[in-house]
Amino acid sequence: MTSAVYAALTDPSEFGACVRCQPVEPALPAPSADLHAALLAAVGACGDAVFCLSGGLDSSLLLALALEAGLKPRAATLVFEQPDAETERARLVARTLGVPLAEITVRADELPAALEPAIRAARTVVYNGRAVAKFLFWRKLGVSSAVSGVGADEVFIGQPEKLICEPGESPPFVQRRRAECAEGAKLLRDTAVFAEPACPGDCLRWAQRLLWRVETLPGTIAVECDTAAGAGVRVLLPYIEASVRAWADARPVNELVRGKLGKLPLRKLAEGRLPAQVLQAPKQPVLAQPQPGPAHAAWCTALGKVLTPERLAPLRMVEPAAVADCLARYAETADCTLDRVLLKLSSLVVLRESHGEAAWHASS
Helix, strand or coil: CCHHHHHHHHCCCCCCCCCECCCCCCCCCCCCCCHHHHHHHHHHCCCCCEEECCCCHHHHHHHHHHHHCCCCCCEEEEEECCCCHHHHHHHHHHHHHCCCEEEEEECHHHHHHHHHHHHHHHCECCCCCHHHHHHHHHHHHCCCEEECCCCHHHHCCCCHHHCCCCCCCCCHHHHHCHHHHHHHHHHCCCCHHHCCCCCHHHHHHHHHHHHHHHHHHHHHHHHHHHHHHHCCCEEECHHHCHHHHHHHHHCCHHHCEECCEECHHHHHHHECCECHHHHCCCCCCCCCCCCCCHHHHHHHHHHHHHCCHHHHHHHCCCCHHHHHHHHHHHHHHCCHHHHHHHHHHHHHHHHHHHHCHHHHCCCC
């Protein structure tokens, strides 16, 4: 087992693994002078695409700017099982802006049948049920193009706790996944990006760029765009437009993050445009931890159909008996960590069968 694969399987945190087919980074031109103008232009180019509204700052701001750009936007939100706090915020934003909102419900008992199609569509390691639910969301949405707020966290340091560290130390996400980050840099054919800076003051900016290179491109954006493509939907990402990224990249880091409050320019831009509770809404997982019951039993059965001794054998990575033991324990406990490990391993099985050895970047 390669170090990258081992890290991807055993790390329980929310991390897009570096296993990916042909990652590509958009070019970065000279900085734009005005974030508002850059975002307004990026959103205005989205035309009649449906705006995906999670109820958080990123997607809500894009919807508000769509109105400023003269569009007549429609919005849609993913509801898993039943409405929750995020659904309520999405409703509030849509109501405040006067935009029609479609609520697309995905049920837990729909996930098992979509497991393998979602992995094949994502073309990368899937580490929780979110990608499967999102794949079903795209299928049910029934449109040709959609706008997503994915990428704002990475471009504007929306999760600074992943990056902030003491002088002379590596950022937390690198400390936990050094082997995987190194493998990701190698996969992106860029070893320079992994070289730690000589000046401690540059560490946060370096960490942000490293996070962008080894996590966002192979993982977050890939899952968002490719699960949609598998369902026939083209995803537009205004936050990673070159002029927007250039604006953020030209700012001093302290203008993007202070303490553990990130995305300060976006929060400032949203003032007066969005309800106050949306500006400070915490990030929440799309799917709650699995709970025992019929839907969980069906999910376990779906994982078991992938993780058979015959399908595991070509990977030569783990003992089938150990996987069977994990499946048995997961069926009894619905443990979140076991869920991620089994889903990542299932991803490797399906990716190898669908795309061959290169798809999961296993080195000989």
